[in-house]
Amino acid sequence: MDLHLDGISVDIGGASLVRELSLEVPGGAVVGLVGPNGSGKSTALRCVYRALRPSSGVVRLDGRDLSSLSLRGSARSVAALTQESGSDLDFTVAEVVAMGRTPHQRGNRPLDGREQDLCREAMERMDVAHLADRGVLELSGGERQRVLMARCLVQEPRVLVLDEPTNHLDVRHQIGLLSLVRRAGITVLLVLHDLNLASAACDRIGVLSQGRLVASGTPGEVLVPSMVRQVFGVEATVVPHPLTGDPQLLYTLSSDVS
């Protein structure tokens, strides 16, 4: 399923948080959004999972205006792992994962055998099966993040929207999650802070600065020292990964403490 952000702008309280952002995520592609804190990345994603309505512009799924779909209808296609996804209620891990089926259900019928298998597989893939009976509020940040990702998988989405999905995860689980995202064959739009992980995981990368898209292209086209200097104010050396050839950024700590 193709995802297209077609010139979306978000204005709140007189501030322009996102300005005329156009971004294409072809079916099955993984596209990353990077940018400094406050550059509008999460705000742009919120328009895709419908926590926000763009002030202007349109989000399209396979050419169809997302706002023409019911919320339930779009939730059958789009799953989101967001900064706000943490459940405040003390459900068990198994219950939270099962909630991923909600958009597909009618009434209160229990999950059928296939759906139960789906939940079990998703918990195994995200390495949380051993936590199934634990309350989510007792979990560490990384464990909870993996549970929420399992819930997204159970939703069987055609588009996955991930806001800093590697947040809280140790390096093994970061690599595991991004490898899964790459292999899943789903259309993925994700925000990452780690430019090296973005380089490894994404087909294309868009760079946001002050709400505007200031660069986009393949990791090799986008992750260049001049962009990192202009957008992040950081000096970086770019080297090809010795095994994959993906551009990797090497940083040196600044002697200037201001």
Ligand SMILES: Nc1ncnc2c1ncn2[C@@H]1O[C@H](COP(=O)(O)OP(=O)(O)OP(=O)(O)O)[C@@H](O)[C@H]1O
């Ligand atoms: N509801 C809101 N009302 C007013 N300003 C907002 C609102 N939500 C976000 N902002 C502001 O919009 C700007 C962009 O926020 P956003 O969360 O999209 O940035 P981000 O690029 O995801 O940042 P980070 O990397 O820190 O997560 C920030 O300056 C933020 O303070």
